[in-house]
Amino acid sequence: xxxxxxxxxxxxxxxxxxxxxxxxxxxxxxxxxxxxxxxxxxxxxxxxxxxxxxxxxxxxxxxxxxxxxxxxxxxxxxxxxxxxxxxxxxxxxxxxxxxxxxxxxxxxxxxxxxxxxxxxxxxxxxxxxxxxxxxxxxxxxxxxxxxxxxxxxxxxxxxxxxxxxxxxxxxxxxxxxxxxxxxxxxxxxxxxxxxxxxxxxxxxx
Numbered sequence: 001x002x003x004x005x006x007x008x009x010x011x012x013x014x015x016x017x018x019x020x021x022x023x024x025x026x027x028x029x030x031x032x033x034x035x036x037x038x039x040x041x042x043x044x045x046x047x048x049x050x051x052x053x054x055x056x057x058x059x060x061x062x063x064x065x066x067x068x069x070x071x072x073x074x075x076x077x078x079x080x081x082x083x084x085x086x087x088x089x090x091x092x093x094x095x096x097x098x099x100x101x102x103x104x105x106x107x108x109x110x111x112x113x114x115x116x117x118x119x120x121x122x123x124x125x126x127x128x129x130x131x132x133x134x135x136x137x138x139x140x141x142x143x144x145x146x147x148x149x150x151x152x153x154x155x156x157x158x159x160x161x162x163x164x165x166x167x168x169x170x171x172x173x174x175x176x177x178x179x180x181x182x183x184x185x186x187x188x189x190x191x192x193x194x195x196x197x198x199x200x201x202x203x204x205x
């Protein structure tokens with residue numbers, strides 16, 4: 001990695017080296033800089049000491065005099081051009097990069113649910129689907145019908161559920177397409193990122 005990937009000010013480097021002296025075998029340690037997530041439209045970071053020789057060939061490593069900095073591969077482009085500085089006694093990463101904006105929600109037509117097709121879909125949901133997914137604390141509601149598409153919103157335990165896509169394609173979609181020939185596609189307009197109590201959470205990597 002070139003020095004331009006992450007710049008370290010002299011004051012920051014001095015503070016990092018001072019803290020590192022209290023670690024076991026300090027000369028073997030590098031400062032690892034890792035993007036840990038996103039909060040408030042900006043990246044969040046983890047900074048920690050770890051052995052330099054544990055860096056993989058895909059990771060970026062830069063030497064700043066007697067301090068090495070390791071940026072894991074998946075974080076390289078997220079911190080490119082950043083400056084690590086000391087402010088108020090703590091480390092501050094001035095990063096010109098920001099996370100991509102969230103994907104726009106699926107446009108949903110404002111449909112009249114009083115039509116014959118919509119009513120048929122509503123009956124399938126109320127009589128077949130919702131009694132089954134209620135055991136998971138979930139519910140499916142018809143938002144609009146724009147033939148041949150039916151727009152559904154999942155809620156309760158199905159909102160944010162790691163198995164929501166499977167539930168939609170293997171259960172709800174099959175039942176509706178079988179029962180309502182005028183419908184050939186189901187579109188999920190649920191804001192799954194807003195789910196607060198999912199029945200099933202996929203394991204973190």
